[in-house]
Amino acid sequence: MATGTSPARDRATLLFANETFYRAFAERDPALMDAVWAEQEPITCLHPGWPPVEGRDSVLQSWHAILTGPASPDIECLHARAGIHRDTGIVICYERIGQDYLLATNIFIRSGDGWLLVHHQSGAAPEPGEGNEPPRRSIN
């Protein structure tokens, strides 16, 4: 853990980084999307139903295509939980896209006081519901 951080602050900044990723998505902001992803580390992305996308240029191109495409979906992030393993943050959250739900894994690495995204996967999930809803506590 970096000097001067606390577990609570770490989780808060990690969840903020995750929210920023979804804000870039929801607001169709390619520049913000670029800023969310790490520049100095290999990055990868598994969009649902796509083959793997890897490398910063390809990953950002894939997001630009999604953000600017005619079918660019409205998206909302729900029930985000943050887990921290040394310098790596893992956020698991639901994504609501229209009436559909996905579950996502977002992996961040620590960068100064914040976090940068190195990997995203999302895939089909059941609707969160009774007996199905993730616990509200953090996973860490």
Place this chain on the structure above:
Amino acid sequence: MATGTSPARDRATLLFANETFYRAFAERDPALMDAVWAEQEPITCLHPGWPPVEGRDSVLQSWHAILTGPASPDIECLHARAGIHRDTGIVICYERIGQDYLLATNIFIRSGDGWLLVHHQSGAAPEPGEGNEPPRRSIN
């Protein structure tokens, strides 16, 4: 990076840990599956179509149910690629289950000379094929 390791050795041990996870799955070996997952870190699992599973007891129970169930699927891991970010290893691979393909994210943390699994997600994927097949090079 731990003293005495090299990037090539790191990737080899990471891919070995990933293979061990799939060996536990393919050989229906609950004890090996238990050994693959970290004990001292929070662990989570996103099985395709399931709500999130979190905590060691719940994650291992979910795997024991899969491994001992009457519909326990045959599985093969294909095209595994290893990316290392400091003390965290990310492996992306295809899973072939019968005629179906999934893509998986497996996140490991460094433990001594090896790696322990802290998170798994898999979801539906297209069949690897021309223009679709992941590059053979490592992602790191």
